[in-house]
Amino acid sequence: MNAPTTITAHGLTGFLGRGAAPRELECLLAIAGGASGKEAARALGVTEDTVKKRILSLTTKLGVTRRAALVAKAFSLGLIKVAGVIAPNPEPQHQEDSDQFQGVFIA
Numbered sequence: 001m002n003a004p005t006t007i008t009a010h011g012l013t014g015f016l017g018r019g020a021a022p023r024e025l026e027c028l029l030a031i032a033g034g035a036s037g038k039e040a041a042r043a044l045g046v047t048e049d050t051v052k053k054r055i056l057s058l059t060t061k062l063g064v065t066r067r068a069a070l071v072a073k074a075f076s077l078g079l080i081k082v083a084g085v086i087a088p089n090p091e092p093q094h095q096e097d098s099d100q101f102q103g104v105f106i107a
Helices: 022-032 037-044 048-062 067-077 092-100
Strands: 006-009 012-015 080-082
Touching: 006 022, 012 022, 022 037, 022 048, 022 067, 022 080, 037 048, 048 067, 067 080
Parallel strands: none
Antiparallel strands: 006 012, 012 080
């Protein structure tokens, strides 16, 4: 039986095998979905300290220091995406074409 390659939660999909451990990815999806550390912990059945540690580990791996930067970097690296949305990845010379695609911007 193959292990799942994605985790979907909070309206987002996270991709395993791209640098985040499964629990880190679960915490990231909760935070990116708007949950506080306490809310994420409750939803995942872990302590708030566990969520903080997993998010700290992931911020270190991705080279950022803030949660907002972590979420933005995760989107830009393709670690997470809005569930059910196939977002184009235009090549540099076609950037102006991407204006027709409206998505979610998280800063």
